[in-house]
Amino acid sequence: MQQLRRDPIIGRWIIVRYDDIKTPQDYYSEAVQKKQAGKNCPFCVGNEDITPPEIFVDRTPGSGPNEAGWNLRVIANKFPALRVEGDLEREGIDIYDQMNGIGAHEVIIETPVHEKDIPDLSLTEASKIILAYKQRCIDLKKDKRFKYILIFKNHGLSAGASLEHSHSQLIALPIVPKKIKEALRGAEKYYGFKERCVYCDIMHQELQEKDRLVAQNEKFIAFSPFFSCAPFEIWIMPKDHKSNFCDIQEDAIDDLTAILKDMLSRLKKVLTDPPFNFIINTAPIQNDQDLNYYHWHIQILPKLTKSAGFEWGTGFYINPSPPEQAAKFLREIH
Amino acid sequence: MQQLRRDPIIGRWIIVRYDDIKTPQDYYSEAVQKKQAGKNCPFCVGNEDITPPEIFVDRTPGSGPNEAGWNLRVIANKFPALRVEGDLEREGIDIYDQMNGIGAHEVIIETPVHEKDIPDLSLTEASKIILAYKQRCIDLKKDKRFKYILIFKNHGLSAGASLEHSHSQLIALPIVPKKIKEALRGAEKYYGFKERCVYCDIMHQELQEKDRLVAQNEKFIAFSPFFSCAPFEIWIMPKDHKSNFCDIQEDAIDDLTAILKDMLSRLKKVLTDPPFNFIINTAPIQNDQDLNYYHWHIQILPKLTKSAGFEWGTGFYINPSPPEQAAKFLREIH
Numbered sequence: 001m002q003q004l005r006r007d008p009i010i011g012r013w014i015i016v017r018y019d020d021i022k023t024p025q026d027y028y029s030e031a032v033q034k035k036q037a038g039k040n041c042p043f044c045v046g047n048e049d050i051t052p053p054e055i056f057v058d059r060t061p062g063s064g065p066n067e068a069g070w071n072l073r074v075i076a077n078k079f080p081a082l083r084v085e086g087d088l089e090r091e092g093i094d095i096y097d098q099m100n101g102i103g104a105h106e107v108i109i110e111t112p113v114h115e116k117d118i119p120d121l122s123l124t125e126a127s128k129i130i131l132a133y134k135q136r137c138i139d140l141k142k143d144k145r146f147k148y149i150l151i152f153k154n155h156g157l158s159a160g161a162s163l164e165h166s167h168s169q170l171i172a173l174p175i176v177p178k179k180i181k182e183a184l185r186g187a188e189k190y191y192g193f194k195e196r197c198v199y200c201d202i203m204h205q206e207l208q209e210k211d212r213l214v215a216q217n218e219k220f221i222a223f224s225p226f227f228s229c230a231p232f233e234i235w236i237m238p239k240d241h242k243s244n245f246c247d248i249q250e251d252a253i254d255d256l257t258a259i260l261k262d263m264l265s266r267l268k269k270v271l272t273d274p275p276f277n278f279i280i281n282t283a284p285i286q287n288d289q290d291l292n293y294y295h296w297h298i299q300i301l302p303k304l305t306k307s308a309g310f311e312w313g314t315g316f317y318i319n320p321s322p323p324e325q326a327a328k329f330l331r332e333i334h
Numbered sequence: 335m336q337q338l339r340r341d342p343i344i345g346r347w348i349i350v351r352y353d354d355i356k357t358p359q360d361y362y363s364e365a366v367q368k369k370q371a372g373k374n375c376p377f378c379v380g381n382e383d384i385t386p387p388e389i390f391v392d393r394t395p396g397s398g399p400n401e402a403g404w405n406l407r408v409i410a411n412k413f414p415a416l417r418v419e420g421d422l423e424r425e426g427i428d429i430y431d432q433m434n435g436i437g438a439h440e441v442i443i444e445t446p447v448h449e450k451d452i453p454d455l456s457l458t459e460a461s462k463i464i465l466a467y468k469q470r471c472i473d474l475k476k477d478k479r480f481k482y483i484l485i486f487k488n489h490g491l492s493a494g495a496s497l498e499h500s501h502s503q504l505i506a507l508p509i510v511p512k513k514i515k516e517a518l519r520g521a522e523k524y525y526g527f528k529e530r531c532v533y534c535d536i537m538h539q540e541l542q543e544k545d546r547l548v549a550q551n552e553k554f555i556a557f558s559p560f561f562s563c564a565p566f567e568i569w570i571m572p573k574d575h576k577s578n579f580c581d582i583q584e585d586a587i588d589d590l591t592a593i594l595k596d597m598l599s600r601l602k603k604v605l606t607d608p609p610f611n612f613i614i615n616t617a618p619i620q621n622d623q624d625l626n627y628y629h630w631h632i633q634i635l636p637k638l639t640k641s642a643g644f645e646w647g648t649g650f651y652i653n654p655s656p657p658e659q660a661a662k663f664l665r666e667i668h
Contacts, residue, residue, distance in 0.1 A: 002435025101336025160642020308494020
């Protein structure tokens with residue numbers, strides 16, 4: 001029997017297929033091809049002159065800007081989805097609305113070494129990534145044209161990564177994205193009724209039930225959501241109620257780095273280096289003060305199934321790997 | 335400069351890329367592989383005994399059920415996303431909700447000939463597909479457990495078609511899908527303010543502006559939406575305001591068949607047989623009476639780009655083929 005499960009935040013249903021359960025070995029063909037250092041990779045050391053200049057950098061003392069000696073670089077995306085120059089100039093054309101594609105689109109080059117992914121980095125190296133996210137957010141939210149900062153990573157060609165050298169991206173948007181608006185609306189409704197944060201409630205239930213829990217440390221929890229829309233989906237959430245990723249404190253950065261690296265390592269082992277996306281879901285810039293009803297979290301989405309007419313037509317998802325079983329695979333790997 | 339465009343129905347923004355415009359030749363690699371008749375195809379004539387029995391059929395007089403002699407067959411999906419037997423048994427588990435995966439999942443085998451697609455069928459043959467959709471809707475909406483009937487087609491492996499023999503699918507759902515709820519809510523809001531149907535307003539603007547219009551006949555219009563989320567997306571809409579596909583009259587079936595076959599033929603020529611999904615968006619079953627604010631329509635979505643972290647994180651889409659240019663390519667092909 002299939003099961004329909006409801007997302008308590010946005011009210012979306014997903015279908016968990018119990019008649020044709022897919023385990024990790026069913027997804028082996030999706031593995032990302034092993035990386036080979038290419039001379040033509042613009043993100044490799046020595047090729048700094050073919051990328052836009054550094055916006056933010058972590059460097060070994062003594063090295064100069066835009067030359068070798070860096071550990072992590074943030075640069076403007078050479079082919080940005082939105083451009084930073086100009087004004088929005090929103091206008092109506094009868095029934096329609098349009099505006100200029102204003103925004104910032106940056107690339108975080110996570111390591112100088114072409115062959116390394118986040119699981120291969122040391123905790124110190126990996127923590128520089130989280131720190132870079134935070135620093136760029138602090139800087140970009142000063143720009144009054146921006147309403148939301150999206151941080152995400154695409155890993156593997158089928159997850160949308162056009163370059164294999166490990167990197168993530170940041171897009172500052174002049175509008176609050178639809179998905180975030182939906183989550184805010186749902187979470188606010190829940191708070192209005194229960195006077196509790198829906199994400200905190202989810203976390204407490206996961207810590208109690210334990211069958212979808214993957215790991216935890218002092219400050220963070222990682223679990224397979226009851227309503228996972230993708231097989232082997234993982235959420236990482238701070239245990240303390242916080243709505244803005246950008247406000248993360250130094251001690252929490254270490255715990256976040258540890259659990260994120262751990263989850264990506266487990267996924268890499270269980271699913272043989274699957275393509276994936278991860279997204280930091282956080283409150284809009286205008287909500288500078290902590291919101292009592294929203295809770296920032298990282299969503300890791302392995303790309304193992306295809307969306308087709310059903311998903312397009314309904315906005316629902318079919319998940320052939322029950323989250324309880326996915327969590328068990330992820331928990332038991334070492 | 336990129337452009338942000340707003341969907342006036344659901345309020346979602348899309349990004350049109352003007353700095354790196356993709357024309358049909360940029361998508362050639364996506365072409366669906368040419369079909370080869372396979373002995374093992376369960377949808378081919380002669381293999382009726384390996385599929386579930388016919389629910390609905392169009393047969394040459396003299397032939398018997400579940401044997402050769404059919405022109406179109408509707409069967410239960412052998413691997414259904416939802417099953418028709420049982421009760422919903424909705425229950426709460428603390429914060430979560432679940433219910434049994436009850437629904438109907440049927441397959442419409444559109445032609446007995448393995449190598450043919452909708453563009454290769456005669457108008458009479460193709461009209462049997464629309465008629466089958468209608469007949470199955472009339473039958474299924476009698477089942478009080480169902481709230482919505484989704485009809486869709488996946489063409490090509492990357493658009494989710496696991497079998498290449500031309501077919502579409504129908505899923506009767508025990509809940510109204512999220513996407514339909516969003517569209518209903520947005521359209522009702524618009525109606526509340528303007529006292530006009532937003533879809534009718536879109537159609538009138540497209541008929542007037544003409545640069546996104548692809549074709550029209552007496553009863554239907556086909557155009558590239560201003561807010562296309564996919565490159566070369568096409569909407570087909572009845573000129574008369576109707577909220578339920580299921581109420582389509584016989585004379586409109588001919589016009590719908592003609593324009594649908596025409597659009598799929600144009601896409602096949604312009605984009606060299608691209609993978610695509612099409613979906614019939616219609617009012618929920620409970621809205622048996624015509625809704626003044628909703629308007630049924632077919633959405634054709636070629637699968638030419640990948641969704642990645644940005645789309646997952648925002649719910650926005652990036653379209654590298656401006657709809658006005660896509661419409662021009664589609665209009666000018668013959």
